Amino acid sequence: MATYTKQWKLTNVNDSLTFGSVEEFFNKSCSTNISEEQISQHIDNEAEYVLDKFAVLSTDKKSIVIQKDFKDEASYNEWKEKADALPDVDDLIKSEEGHFIDEEKKSAKEPLLPDEE
Numbered sequence: 375m376a377t378y379t380k381q382w383k384l385t386n387v388n389d390s391l392t393f394g395s396v397e398e399f400f401n402k403s404c405s406t407n408i409s410e411e412q413i414s415q416h417i418d419n420e421a422e423y424v425l426d427k428f429a430v431l432s433t434d435k436k437s438i439v440i441q442k443d444f445k446d447e448a449s450y451n452e453w454k455e456k457a458d459a460l461p462d463v464d465d466l467i468k469s470e471e472g473h474f475i476d477e478e479k480k481s482a483k484e485p486l487l488p489d490e491e
Contacts, residue, residue, distance in 0.1 A: 377425060377426075377443040377444060377445065377446075378443070378444040378445065378446050378447045378449065378450050379441060379442070379443050379444075380441070380442055380444070380450060380471065381439055381440065381441045381442075381471070381472060381473055381474050381475065382439070382440050382469050382470065382471050382472075383437055383438075383439050383469070383470045383472065383474050384399070384403075384437060384438050384439075384440060384464075384467045384468070384469055384470075385436060385437040385467065385468045385470075386399070386402060386403070386436070386437075386466055386467060386468075387466050387467070387468055388466070389436065391436065392434070392435040392436055393431060393435050393436070393438075394435070395431060396429040396430075396431055396438050399431065399437075399438050400464075402466065403463075403464040403465075403466050403467050404463060404464055404465055404466060405465055405466055406465065408463045412460070412461045412463055413463060415460050415461070416457070416460055416463055419453060419456045419457055419460065420453075422453070423444055423445075423449050423450070423452060423453035423456075424442050424443070424444065424453065425443045425444060425445060426442070426443040427440060427441060427442040427443065428440070428441055429441075430475060439474040439475050441475065
């Protein structure tokens, strides 16, 4: 089944930081305390629209690339509209949408934890 795929390159605003894993990257993505409710809202939105997702740490260990697969473009647009309306949970991250990795590199992927996006 064909899906609608989007990728984002995420970089911490502190460009001197390096990370050992995708999990460590997300552990340093916020400067404030985030409530369980805020995290749950993001998880619920992901569960409703995202069919598959993975993340890869860059070779310089300063950023990650996330790929998310959606049923179709309409599903992506609905997900994005809802995601944009939710409270920010990653205020220390700069996000750039684009094409950063090819499908054949998926073997190096790290699955995201349920509370990461």
